[in-house]
Amino acid sequence: INSGSMNIAALVGGSIQIAGGGPVSIEARLRGMKLLILANPLPFLATNLITYPEIKSVSELKGKVGGISRFGSSTDQGFRYLFRKAGLSVERDLKLLQLGGDASRLAALQVNKVQYTFLGAAATEQARAIGLRVLATAQQMGIPFPWTSVVVDEPWLGANREMAYRYVKVLTEAIWFMKRNRTESERIIAKYMRLNDPKLVTMEYNFNTALFPDLPAPTLEGVRLILENFGGENPEAARRDPREFVDSSIIDRLRHEQFVEGLKQ
Incomplete structure (x- = not known):
């Protein structure tokens, strides 16, 4: 699925249970769909x-x-x-x-x-x-922005919290793998981005690793920015609390478990 909006459509339709999305998940919740952001592996305007x-x-x-x-x-x-x-x-x-x-x-x-x-x-x-x-x-x-978000359906999360936890945990580990294993990561980038030029592969690696946070916590600042964007057409959107659109409990659990500290060792 090659776009965030198509991912969210598949999530809402029940074809998938965890989606990679961006601002469209916030728009969907504004329209009454029970979607939540669990993590932001790219919490900036990453382009x-x-x-x-x-x-x-x-x-x-x-x-x-x-x-x-x-x-x-x-x-x-x-x-x-x-x-x-x-x-x-x-x-x-x-x-x-x-x-x-x-x-x-x-x-x-x-x-x-x-x-x-x-x-x-x-x-x-x-x-x-x-x-x-x-x-x-x-x-x-340097703009805080939910460029890439891990998005789930709220009722599904209630019934599958442990699965969601494992997903975000593995995602966090993958970020650390990428930062510490340039050669293998560049091979993966070349394969899935279909890049044959080693220089371009290295540029993609450097670009992304510079933006990935150690722990992919939801960006409330980024959510607020999107709500303000929607405020022009929907004044109510700008008044909504960004915390309504995220569930930080899984990231909070990883932080409490000092998971990232363990990866650093």
């Missing part, structure tokens, strides 16, 4: 902002066309936040096209179908090579 060379600030994106994966996705919500922060109108100034993954968005940039997008590390290097501008990296932006 780079790519534009045409003549564009030198977010304010210059006004009226231009941007590329996102899908409406409601992390890329969509990321641009909504950046436009709000720059004092632009999301309703009037933000124009977006749904294009799918990095490769499709980069191709659209090359033919001027869009003038800006978000890209991961490997696609960013390809964008640089053809003269596009990296307006801001994920590290430069």
Whole structure:
């Protein structure tokens, strides 16, 4: 399943029990679906902002066309936040096209179908090579954001808490494996991202390991940002408590057990 919104749709439909999602899970709960975020392995806006060379600030994106994966996705919500922060109108100034993954968005940039997008590390290097501008990296932006979330259905969690605990525990261990085992991790990245260029594989490894937290705790700041994004269309959303959208009990248990400290030894 190649997008967060499709993952959440599968979760709501009962096809899967644990989903990888982003802001769309928050939107789903606002609409009455009983979804909860258990963990955020990538709790930042984990992408780079790519534009045409003549564009030198977010304010210059006004009226231009941007590329996102899908409406409601992390890329969509990321641009909504950046436009709000720059004092632009999301309703009037933000124009977006749904294009799918990095490769499709980069191709659209090359033919001027869009003038800006978000890209991961490997696609960013390809964008640089053809003269596009990296307006801001994920590290430069440093925005708390539920880019990748572990999401479950609340009733399922009540009946399967131990299974959910084991899932988040293994996820945490995988983060530590990745940080400590570059060679094997790069082999896995190359396989599943279908990258043949060792330089691009290394860039993806460095990009992600720099952003992964030691313990993938839910980001309340990131949830608040998304609720504020929705506040333009739904004022009630901006007044909701971010804690309604997360369940931190599993992360709290791992913290109490000093699980990460054990991995460090």
